[in-house]
Structure formats: C-alpha cells, structure tokens
Amino acid sequence: MAKLLQITFAFHGPFGRQMAETFSGLAQSISQEPGLVWKIWTENENALEAGGIYLFEDEKSARAYLEKHAARLKESGITEISAKLFDVNSGLSRITRGPC
Amino acid sequence: MAKLLQITFAFHGPFGRQMAETFSGLAQSISQEPGLVWKIWTENENALEAGGIYLFEDEKSARAYLEKHAARLKESGITEISAKLFDVNSGLSRITRGPC
Numbered sequence: 572m573a574k575l576l577q578i579t580f581a582f583h584g585p586f587g588r589q590m591a592e593t594f595s596g597l598a599q600s601i602s603q604e605p606g607l608v609w610k611i612w613t614e615n616e617n618a619l620e621a622g623g624i625y626l627f628e629d630e631k632s633a634r635a636y637l638e639k640h641a642a643r644l645k646e647s648g649i650t651e652i653s654a655k656l657f658d659v660n661s662g663l664s665r666i667t668r669g670p671c
Numbered sequence: 672m673a674k675l676l677q678i679t680f681a682f683h684g685p686f687g688r689q690m691a692e693t694f695s696g697l698a699q700s701i702s703q704e705p706g707l708v709w710k711i712w713t714e715n716e717n718a719l720e721a722g723g724i725y726l727f728e729d730e731k732s733a734r735a736y737l738e739k740h741a742a743r744l745k746e747s748g749i750t751e752i753s754a755k756l757f758d759v760n761s762g763l764s765r766i767t768r769g770p771c
Contacts, residue, residue: 572736575724578741579677579766587760591762592692594763595762598763598767598768601767602766602767602768608685608768609696609768609770610767612752612764612767613677613760614758615756615757615758620748620755622757624677624724626673633711655679655715657688657715657722659712659713659714660713663688663690663691663712664710664711666698666699666701666702667710667750668708668709668710669709670713670770
C-alpha cells in the first residue's frame with residue numbers, strides 16, 4: 572500500500588532558485604531512491620521552514636528513506652525534524668483529484 | 672504562485688473505507704473549492720492522526736480555504752490542528768517527478 576511521508580524542518584535557506592541550484596544534485600539522487608513515486612519540495616522563507624511531501628510505493632521503502640534522509644539532514648545541522656507517515660485515503664483523494 | 676497547504680490533526684476515526692463513506696459528500700464539496708488544484712486525504716490509524724495535502728493556485732485561495740476548513744474542523748470537535756503553508760520549489764520538484 573502506498574505511503575505518504577510528510578517531512579518539515581527549520582531551515583535558513585537558501586530558498587527559491589538558489590535552493591534549486593544548491594540541491595539539484597541531491598534531487599537527482601533522491602529521484603533514484605527505491606520505491607519513490609514522487610517528491611514535492613516545500614519551502615517557506617517567511618516561516619524559515621522547508622521540507623518535502625513524498626509518495627512511496629510501500630511502508631518499507633518510506634521508512635528506509637526516512638532513516639537515510641534524517642541522518643543526512645542531521646549531518647548538515649538540521650535537527651528540528653518533524654516526520655509523519657500516512658496512508659492515503661484513495662477513495663476520497665480520487666474525488667478531490669489527488670495525484671496518487 | 673501555487674501554494675501547498677499541509678494540514679494535520681488528531682483524529683479518532685473512522686478510517687479507511689468507512690472514512691471514505693463518511694466524508695464523500697465533504698470531498699465532493701471540497702473538490703469545488705475556488706483555486707483548489709488537488710487534495711490528497713491522509714490518515715494514520717495507529718498514530719490517530721489525519722489531515723490533507725492540498726495544492727492551491729495561489730495564496731489567497733489557500734488562506735480562504737484554511738479559514739473555512741479550520742472552522743469546520745473545530746465545529747466537529749477537532750481542535751489540535753497543525754496548518755502550514757509552503758511554496759513549492761518547482762525546479763527541484765520537477766527532478767523528483769513532483770505532481771505540481
């Protein structure tokens with residue numbers, strides 16, 4: 572069953588285009604992660620927060636990625652990480668055009 | 672600019688198919704909200720949490736919806752609501768097949 576992973580953390584930039592340039596290599600790497608269907612990269616320059624919404628094929632791949640990514644974030648000094656794993660309610664999401 | 676709205680709250684069910692039956696009318700209504708591109712409905716029966724990931728066409732429609740939905744949730748007894756608004760980093764999201 573597909574799993575949605577919702578990650579949020581305090582982040583002090585870079586944002587926008589500079590963020591895209593800084594992390595394009597990481598994005599290429601993440602795009603190859605086993606079981607990843609897609610990731611949306613989120614950022615809020617006013618709230619100094621960033622994160623990602625991920626859809627994985629199953630819980631196992633979502634948990635394996637989370638362990639790897641949380642360690643990577645901590646190595647780069649990001650410690651206030653909120654990570655939540657959800658099932659997708661596909662019946663309701665279909666009605667609201669959810670891409671999953 | 673598109674805005675992503677991430678809502679999470681404590682939720683004691685129903686989950687799964689029963690959740691879909693209970694809220695299908697609400698989902699039909701939400702699908703008509705001005706500016707809504709899509710909503711993914713999230714649920715976690717073990718953590719007793721639920722929520723939604725929304726993509727809106729712009730910040731104005733996202734904020735108008737959030738005000739309306741938060742009031743509706745509170746009326747139904749749901750008070751511990753986390754709501755976060757984000758920009759989407761489209762350059763990075765394209766690399767990771769993000770549907771936005």
